[in-house]
Amino acid sequence: MRLRIGLAASAMSLCALSPGTAAAQDDVTFVLNWVTAGEHAAVFYADHAGWFAEADLDVTIEQGQGSAVAAQRVGAGAADMGIADLGTAMVARGAGADIVAVMNVYANSPYQMYWLERSGMEGLKDFPGHRFGNPPGDAARAMWPALAGVNGMDPEAVTWVNIAPNAKVSALASGTIDGTTFFANYHHVMVNAFGDELRWFAWSDMGLNPYGNSIIANGRFLEENRDVVARMVEVLQRAHRYCAENGEECVGVLSEYSSGLVPENELANWAVTTRLMTDEFSTTEGLGYFDPARISSDYELVDTYFEIATPFDPQEFYTNQFIDPSITMIDVAN
Numbered sequence: 001m002r003l004r005i006g007l008a009a010s011a012m013s014l015c016a017l018s019p020g021t022a023a024a025q026d027d028v029t030f031v032l033n034w035v036t037a038g039e040h041a042a043v044f045y046a047d048h049a050g051w052f053a054e055a056d057l058d059v060t061i062e063q064g065q066g067s068a069v070a071a072q073r074v075g076a077g078a079a080d081m082g083i084a085d086l087g088t089a090m091v092a093r094g095a096g097a098d099i100v101a102v103m104n105v106y107a108n109s110p111y112q113m114y115w116l117e118r119s120g121m122e123g124l125k126d127f128p129g130h131r132f133g134n135p136p137g138d139a140a141r142a143m144w145p146a147l148a149g150v151n152g153m154d155p156e157a158v159t160w161v162n163i164a165p166n167a168k169v170s171a172l173a174s175g176t177i178d179g180t181t182f183f184a185n186y187h188h189v190m191v192n193a194f195g196d197e198l199r200w201f202a203w204s205d206m207g208l209n210p211y212g213n214s215i216i217a218n219g220r221f222l223e224e225n226r227d228v229v230a231r232m233v234e235v236l237q238r239a240h241r242y243c244a245e246n247g248e249e250c251v252g253v254l255s256e257y258s259s260g261l262v263p264e265n266e267l268a269n270w271a272v273t274t275r276l277m278t279d280e281f282s283t284t285e286g287l288g289y290f291d292p293a294r295i296s297s298d299y300e301l302v303d304t305y306f307e308i309a310t311p312f313d314p315q316e317f318y319t320n321q322f323i324d325p326s327i328t329m330i331d332v333a334n
Contacts, residue, residue: 066137106212
């Protein structure tokens, strides 16, 4: 595996093998939805344990800059595969991105809204007229019109301010913004920063629970390399199941790939990730399985609240072909 920081390749490389010593490995560029964190423990554990190499895969991992960026990179063929919020990927597909979803990770929506008591807001009804800050490529920001819409609110009633990915806490503390969003697996960050002054709610409790982070592949890459994608999905399925049962071990390898991570925080991140992965389908039909009816429902949601430039058949947007039904998610929802 080669790890890229941002979009620049690191100096890490694999030693060349002499002819006949091993089968040639297939190259795969895999872009994350965000910078390395506990939620990515399974991806990095698969590399640490040699599972990619055992599957004859040479995987280059790129750091993420938001789901919108990941979807754009995969859709344009700049990355072969990656992780992106499914609704955001649907928007990108409608804008011409060549994307196919091949495995679900977050069976439950990870979106949560955060603000402070000092803002005077008590809930969603008080959001109009306030400033919320997020990076432009943030998945929750992209999906905000859907949350507003299902709750009868004009999406334009809230002003969105561009901030750096790592500036949510500082911007909220300084009063530069009145609120922000975070995925549920980063809840500990906000609690540690603001304690009892913190106010928040989960989008799933406010009528919106679409699929979240999913593994996506470039359509042309998938068509030309079906066996490669199949091997990637098999490894990722196996790694996510293993790490659901062995979280501390998997999170423990992250320090090999990124400095400055706090193990306790990333373990908390991964613990929430495993809950987000758990639903009636991931525990019965296979970890990563997409419910066809829910895909259609999510598409209708996106189509209602976004202007999809070119409508498409949602049943052609994903495939369960590569999901091994014998690899199921353990039930950790409760």
